[in-house]
Amino acid sequence: MKSEHRDKTDRSISQLVQSFRNLKIHILAPPGLETNDISQHLRRMGCSATTSWPPLVEDVANVDLVFLLVRPLIEDQVPFDWDTENPPAALIAIADYENPLMVEKTLALQAQSTIATPLRPFGVLIDVLLSYSNFRREETRRKQNAKLKKRIRMSEKVEEAKLIVARHEGVSLDQAYAAIRQCAMNKRLGIDEIVDAVVVRGSLP
């Protein structure tokens, strides 16, 4: 007998799965079979999707997930300025060929996944959810990275400021830090502002 308690599914995962119909989905593809098949199946899943062509980044500024037909970007040199450093939405590349030009383009766009046409209805739901989940995770990592970088930069600056004050006042590094902290308290400012001022002035303000 197997007796188990409910798997401890991550809350954010079960929330995503429960509310996938709320995802804002947009299809960047010209009118035609691919677009119709995808729209129809998304509708079957209870999702709604807007479509447009040519692929304008403004049209997808406020959506959660984008399907993009990649071939025209190569064949007709249709411009598409997707910010891979800070993408506005999850990206699923619609692939109708697998040749190296298509593959390179898809990789360069840093799509979260691809979907093949002709469309196979099986797999679309999991593709949408996995892509969106991957996108959110990447977004979280990006934000964490930015925070950590800021903290590192700040701590490097603090070391620099400690050295400046220590030399200027003729005290130890620890005493220098205490002086910086005291200065911040006296002036009711943040330590980072005093540190910035020290680095600029060469002494405590």
Next chain:
Amino acid sequence: MFKATQFAVSEVNAAGGINGEELELIHFDPGSDLVYYGYLAEKLIAEHGVRLIFGSYRSSTRRAVKSVVERMNGLLFYPTQYEGFEYSPNVIYGGAVANQNSSQLAEYIQATSGRRIAMIGADYIWPRVASRTMAEQLYQDGGAPPTDIFLNLDTPREDYDTILKHIVSTSPDGIYCNLVGPSIVHFYQRYHALGLNPDELPIYSLTTSETDIAMMGAEAAQGHVTAAPYFQSVQTPENQSVVQRFQDWLGEEATTNMVWEAAYSQVHLAANAMRLSNSVDPSAVREALMGAEFRAPQGLIRIDEDTGHTHLWPRIGRANAKGQFDVIREAVSSVKPDPYSPFVCEKNWSMRIPVGALGEEAL
């Protein structure tokens, strides 16, 4: 399932077949061998000229046949309730999905029972999804089922007493049971042998049917509840007539059940589509099936163009002393299938107590 199909084919042929041509039924039984399902489905299409296949029960067998009909341009008619989240242009789904059985049962449980519902099911995909779906519906505001057990299909009968005692030890108000096959018989019979009381601890199921009751005995089943679009006792004129004709055909002991009714209806829907399109080509037949209606034993059903599933009439039945179900709740109108519905779905149905069932509700 096979008897239903056979019977329906005999009715179609008796009525003149398809524009004069008789339907020929070729039957294979793959047992429980998954690989054999795919192999025989291929054989039917490649060697026997079959294009329309009726059958399969478990999700794994449906998938095996689905991939054959998708590849070889056939059409599978699937009559069984299942976990949903599937679509194929080569499959017509005739059984209930969660918003046509589980949702109504959850509503009934919330209205008539305490919150502690133990869950037990067979250990494969469908019961696991079914348990999770019920738990999400019942425990939307927090909490969890007191037990959540999945049994191997070959769990020996001797183990059931321990399992039942364990369930009872958690003081549940009800048991949600999605076992299949012989496990159902073991579970209900051992429940009965332990002297448990269905009025205090009802078993709720999406699968337990007249066939299972015939095997376990009416006494073991009495008082327990099943949610399904169809019971043999459904009081539509179509059903009363069909059951009579079926018993004339097979014998008066013959029973019908939810899968029987779906299989029966699907044969007639297919026959009508073939007549309408004057073709046996699966694409033509499928096109004629989209939106097609049929006065089924359960009521007027319709094949949903969006999903290839079927509009059905959810019902709730309580097993009685005669081995049949008393229908204690029925849908006011047919419910559109929503196979991709999340666990907790918007309520788009309404259930009523059937006229004449009011006496039951005094319990």
